[in-house]
Amino acid sequence: MASLFRSDYSLMVPDAIDTGERLAVEAPFDRSKIAEVAVANEAAVSQALAHAARLHADYAARLPTVERIEILERAGQIMQANAEQLALESAREGGKPLLDSRVEVARAIDCLKICVETLRSDGGEVIPMGVTASSSQRLAFTTAEPIGPVVAVSAFNHPLNLIAHQVAPAIAAGCPVIVKPARSTPLSCLRFIQILREAGLPEAWAMPVIPQNNTISTAMVTDPRVAFFSFIGSAKVGWSLKSQLAPGTRCALEHGGVAPVIFAADADFETAVPALVKGGFYHAGQVCVSVQRIFAQDTVAGELATRLADAAAKLKVGDPTSAETEVGPLIETAELERVHSWVEAAVAGGAKLVGGGQRLSDTCYAPTVLLNPSDEAEVSRAEVFGPVVCVYGCRDLDEAIARANSLEVSFQAAVFTREIDTALRCYKRLNASAVMVNDHTAFRVDWMPFAGLRHSGYNVGGIPHTLHDMQIQKMMVMRSVEL
Numbered sequence: 192m193a194s195l196f197r198s199d200y201s202l203m204v205p206d207a208i209d210t211g212e213r214l215a216v217e218a219p220f221d222r223s224k225i226a227e228v229a230v231a232n233e234a235a236v237s238q239a240l241a242h243a244a245r246l247h248a249d250y251a252a253r254l255p256t257v258e259r260i261e262i263l264e265r266a267g268q269i270m271q272a273n274a275e276q277l278a279l280e281s282a283r284e285g286g287k288p289l290l291d292s293r294v295e296v297a298r299a300i301d302c303l304k305i306c307v308e309t310l311r312s313d314g315g316e317v318i319p320m321g322v323t324a325s326s327s328q329r330l331a332f333t334t335a336e337p338i339g340p341v342v343a344v345s346a347f348n349h350p351l352n353l354i355a356h357q358v359a360p361a362i363a364a365g366c367p368v369i370v371k372p373a374r375s376t377p378l379s380c381l382r383f384i385q386i387l388r389e390a391g392l393p394e395a396w397a398m399p400v401i402p403q404n405n406t407i408s409t410a411m412v413t414d415p416r417v418a419f420f421s422f423i424g425s426a427k428v429g430w431s432l433k434s435q436l437a438p439g440t441r442c443a444l445e446h447g448g449v450a451p452v453i454f455a456a457d458a459d460f461e462t463a464v465p466a467l468v469k470g471g472f473y474h475a476g477q478v479c480v481s482v483q484r485i486f487a488q489d490t491v492a493g494e495l496a497t498r499l500a501d502a503a504a505k506l507k508v509g510d511p512t513s514a515e516t517e518v519g520p521l522i523e524t525a526e527l528e529r530v531h532s533w534v535e536a537a538v539a540g541g542a543k544l545v546g547g548g549q550r551l552s553d554t555c556y557a558p559t560v561l562l563n564p565s566d567e568a569e570v571s572r573a574e575v576f577g578p579v580v581c582v583y584g585c586r587d588l589d590e591a592i593a594r595a596n597s598l599e600v601s602f603q604a605a606v607f608t609r610e611i612d613t614a615l616r617c618y619k620r621l622n623a624s625a626v627m628v629n630d631h632t633a634f635r636v637d638w639m640p641f642a643g644l645r646h647s648g649y650n651v652g653g654i655p656h657t658l659h660d661m662q663i664q665k666m667m668v669m670r671s672v673e674l
Contacts, residue, residue: 195273195382196280200228203384205242205394207235214401216378219286219520220510220554228377231400236369236411242395243340243367244416253337253365254396260307263363265390267303270296277351277382282511285350285376286519286554287474289512298637299355299383305638305654306363313655318666321674330669335662337365338441339418342411344432345380346423347373347522348477354380356637357421358397360654362387364661366419369398371408373424375522377401413437419661426600426646433649443650443660446643447479447574448602450632451595453617454487454495455588458607462629464495468502470605470631471580472518472558479643480603480633483575485582486591492584496562499580500546503558508551520554521577527556530577537564537571537581547578572598588613596622601644603632 202209213227231239246252254262270277274296282292318331343357354370361368372380377399384399402408412420415437422429426446433442450470454463471482487495511519521527531550538544538561547559558578564571570581585591595604604623608614618626624642627634635641641652650660 195385196276198226200226200378200381202229202231202235203381203394204231204235204239204398204400207231207238212403214374214377216284216375218283219375219522220283220512222524222554225284226378228381228401231402231407233403233407233410236400236402236407239369239398239400240340240411240414240416242398243369246367246395247337247339247418256310256365258391259363259365260310262387262391263303263307263359266386266392267300269386269389270300270303274300277379279512280382281351281379282519284378285347286477286511286522287348288516288519289514290517291474292511295349295352299352302352302355302359302637302654306359306658309655309658310363313659315664320668328670328672328674330671330674331666333664333666335364336665338661338663339366340416341366341368341419341421341661342414342417343368343370343421344408344412344424345370345372347376348474348479350376350379351383352637353423354383356652356654356657357423358383358387360658361419361661362392362397363658366661367396369400369411371400371402371411374401409435415440419443421657429648430646441660443652443657444643444648445479445641445652446600446646446648447576448600448632448643448647449572449574449598450480450483450602451604451621451623452482452485452632453588453591453595453604453606453608453621454485454491455606455608455610455613456488456490457609457613458491459609459629460495460498463607464498464502466629466631467499467580468506468558470633471499472503472506472578473633475518475521475556476578477522477576478633479574480635481576482580482605482632484571484595485580486585486595487582488588488591489584489586492582493562496543496545496560496582499582500560503546503560503580506558508555508557518555518558518578520552521556524553526577527554530556530575530579533569533575533577534559534561534579537561537568540565540568542568542570542581545582566594566597574600588616592617592620596620599645600647602642602647603627603634605630605632
């Protein structure tokens with residue numbers, strides 16, 4: 192088995208010809224070259240689709256559940272043995288600080304465990320029969336079967352755990368899977384597939400590809416042989432691809448939000464500020480449910496913004512591979528410039544810059560706090576995906592909820608309060624798939640449902656939910672005079 196940590200990765204599609212074309216992978220912190228990875232042309236992608244379709248069509252070639260469990264368990268053991276190096280290299284390629292990348296690796300290992308637990312605990316269903324004359328002398332039950340070939344397209348911001356969320360359930364469900372990682376962060380994906388293969392997974396069951404261009408990527412996603420499409424990324428791309436899927440292809444889309452927080456007048460600053468700082472500036476704000484819009488009652492909004500800015504100014508920004516770093520770089524220099532332009536526009540439009548608001552280098556941006564940006568500013572209307580938190584003063588709770596609900600996106604939200612009635616009012620009235628009470632919007636564990644609503648996504652993520660989506664419930668109805 193080749194080393195997990197190397198500087199050149201060849202094509203990982205069986206029988207496909209490696210043309211020698213390579214994509215250079217650069218560290219977002221200093222733009223140094225980390226590695227080169229093979230690029231897949233149209234023929235290589237076509238070969239991957241053919242492998243996946245053939246494996247699913249050949250019932251005898253399907254992997255028994257017990258074998259899938261053994262592979263997932265061995266893969267988890269390999270990851271555990273290499274956890275620190277996996278975290279370090281993930282931090283290097285993605286820019287998430289090492290302390291958070293260690294958590295990401297632990298979560299990815301847990302994803303494998305959750306897959307195994309789900310397989311061991313979720314059986315079929317017995318359908319009631321004999322309850323009417325027409326259903327007498329019958330027995331009915333369901334069993335789970337793989338839906339078919341899965342194509343997964345992933346994002347850069349959690350380069351290992353997002354891949355685990357898409358690939359591991361497919362393997363657990365018994366589906367061949369083709370995965371396209373983000374071009375900026377393919378290495379963690381390639382390592383994950385290599386680990387699965389080292390654990391005993393035949394090569395054609397999980398194939399990573401980095402297509403030459405978007406035309407080839409779109410053709411892969413919309414191929415009629417694809418049974419399930421898993422997408423994590425921008426809403427514009429995700430909804431466009433969904434509209435082009437072949438008839439019968441099921442899908443799950445995970446996009447971003449502009450996560451709202453309600454900060455009630457009675458909220459505890461000592462509890463709230465550290466949580467909001469973590470939720471807003473974790474991975475430099477490059478998380479789909481990062482804290483972005485905080486709606487506070489007028490009496491406390493100014494103090495909250497000041498406290499957030501003071502705490503943010505103490506965060507250590509810099510090299511993500513350093514154990515002391517708390518905020519790393521943005522993924523691309525162009526993203527830093529975009530974020531800065533949005534901040535400048537917000538200030539020009541009347542927002543008060545309470546803290547941050549400047550480039551620290553070509554790749555790092557200061558954690559920034561804005562007070563009362565215009566509702567028309569980009570930072571108020573669109574996902575910043577950068578280290579920017581906005582605080583808005585509101586007359587009362589109802590105004591805060593109304594403004595929180597004013598956008599077409601809907602994902603996770605939060606409320607900070609000491610009053611149970613306030614918490615319940617926000618829970619009932621916020622447009623969100625989950626509402627955190629006295630915690631930040633980016634809280635997640637990998638077995639819970641995780642769903643973007645409206646423009647923010649389609650279907651439900653979370654390991655058990657994804658695994659179920661990649662299966663069909665096949666029913667047998669048996670008739671017998673003995674029943």
